[in-house]
Amino acid sequence: MNDELDRAYSPWTLGPLSLRNRFIKSATNEGNAPGGTPTKALVRHHRSMAAGGVGMTTVAYCAVCPDGKTFEDQVMLGADSRPHLRALTDAVHAEGAAACAQITHGGAFTFLRQLSTPSPVSASGGINPPGFLSGRLFKHAASQDELRSLRVQFVRGAREAREAGFDAVEIHMGHGYLLSQFLSPAYNRRTDEFGGSAERRARFPREVLSDVLDAVGASMAVTCKISIFEGMRGGGTVEEAIVTARSMSDAGAHLIVNSAGMNVESPWHIFGSEMPPGIGGENASALMRAGNRMLKWQEPRIEFREMYLLEASRQIRAAVRTPLAYLGGVTSVEGIRTAMSEGFDAIVMGRALIHRPDLLMAFRSGELSKSGCNHCNSCIAAMYSASGTRCVLTSPEDFEANRIPAATPSAPQ
Template sequence: MSLHPTPSPFSPIAIGPLTLKNRFIKAATNEGMSAQGVPSKQLVKLHAALVNGGTALTTVAYCAVSSDGRTLPNQLILVPESLPHFKALTDAVHREGGLASAQITHGGCFTFIRERSTARPLSSSGGFNKIGMMSGMFLKQAMNERDMQQVVQDFARAARLARQAGFDAVEIHMGHGYLLSQFISPLYNKRRDQYGGSLENRLRFPRRVLRAVLDAVGRDMAVICKYSITEGVRGGNSAEDGAQIARMLEQEGAHLLVLSAGMNAESITTMFGSSFPKENRVQQKNPVIALAMAIQRLTDPKVEFRELYLLEHARKVRAAVKMPLAYLGGAKSLSSIERIMAEGFDLIAMGRVLLAEHDYVNKLASGASKNSICTACNRCVAMMYTPGGTSCVLGKPGDAELNRQPAAAQ
């Protein structure tokens, strides 16, 4: 008989200095709701609806820590000028009884922005930039110590700005092929100094970032790390590596890990657990993004969705650490959620399911529903490029007019 009974997914939990009312997190998903580089009224409406629907903590995705850190031109960026718009969002979330997390990130060489302060996009290593093939930036630049110190400061400053904007947590993005992932991954990191080679060395810079953020806001906010527990591609990190990464992030003091997987360029199906359909063909005016989407459809292996598709990998992380872990990957029924809790995970992070049904958590709690309507078709990913931003194809599209208006506009 277990000495530690399985907690209910509807029970509260402490994450660092923060207490969540239940175990459900809205995972970060790029909503395409920042047309002017700040949260739109449509983005406010979405996150308010998610917490009104029962989600304890909703994550605002891809908040760049600097202008150079953006992936796309209209990406959210945490600067003093944007704070009123972020504050409008966090105020709306708090009015609905929920909490908000800002996902802070730097794209590194995974960027389509040519205007920058450096000659080439920064990364762990220099040389050929395969992402840059689509935007004419064919080379990337290895970061030196001065670059690293600047980025560390950028992350810490962004975390402090997030606190000023009313966020309750920050999520440091260490996965999917963005800058910190480019240090962690042997696919990108070819350095021969103290930041390359062994996994411990490859984690050295991401750990510096984590420490700086903890020092900046860790007493006031939950500091979360999202990373790829397996990269899902030959030569990349395995789930065994993912377990070691978790140990190092636990040692550094992270309050929670969100267990994602895959890489944007090399293994997108590992991330989503299923292939992108032929119907995923929203008309994209930006030719660079249109080309990227076309290549992705042609090169993706055919993978059929199955619930809890990352569980086998996530178990290895659970066995390696004692800290709180949020499982992410194919939980779309009450039985799956209960299984995750029984396996010792502390929280459930969901993306597509909550885009399909903003009130899914309340439906589960009341017994009104057990199974999500989400079919894991992945068409919501392409919907981020529509005028109204991301929405489920089974429901109504986003409001294009609201999506044109900055959140704090009168």
């Protein structure tokens, strides 16, 4: 079994990118961009992951346009954020790791106070389930002109990420954001070429992927993240996710990252455990607080187990030849060995690394064989705090670092 562990820690090639190992820090919303400006806290977060030994760290939710943000305090790729993101990528590179920008658009899942359209864009129009948390109760179907514009925005976002020093982009096609709204049978009721069968629902996300690959794929790794099941009534199944994975594989994705669940309807499937109270923090609207209560009523009894997405991910692994990353509760040396022995090409980790950024080094040295993360998910609620995402067990709050723009020169020592 040491062969599997050695393979995980060995260098590998992801598209045009060479990585020092097969470990990727997952995109976990950091809450470190108040007003949309990346801060010193965001740099510190990702530098710590790089110093701790990952091959690549992923900056969560970089919007491709103003309407694409889900919250006001999120990064949008562009000239304003570029110097701050460059400070982050420089810091990550200095620690020997690569940096990936997760590029996405929220579609109907948005809490923005202002949009350029009367209602948020989605695959189809009508009642907007996420809007019951934000007050945006209706959504509209993307027109042909909007679809063309959205493709351009994703390409522009990828190019902006490259200008900011990122080595890779992850196109988010899961969790209920815009591209996942096209993939989801619960959201996509279109009758044109972008709706109907699973193959047709995958068409627009595939076009986005193809455009991004054409634009930056020779110089950057281009990956995509999908929900392999949605876990909601009328939502996508593993069988439909196989169709999506094959479509993205045929389009040339350098890596597919498996995840699961939806942010609003079934967030517990994303994390494989119960959600914490207080999502949205002290600034949560009355609607969001009511939504939290409704979610807790609907939430099934679910206890964390290591490798909680393995059974479903095996089916994707058997269906595609494209490199595939395992995400879903790797918390031990044995979990790493299992993922490698199951034929996955990379391992994506989140909460265990937030708990201890140098966990991989501790595993490799033999200091630890299992993470100390207890999967309380309080790090998720902390995203909405003034200091941003942190492990409440191991990291103190630091409000000051989350007030200072990332590119601000450091004071002389």
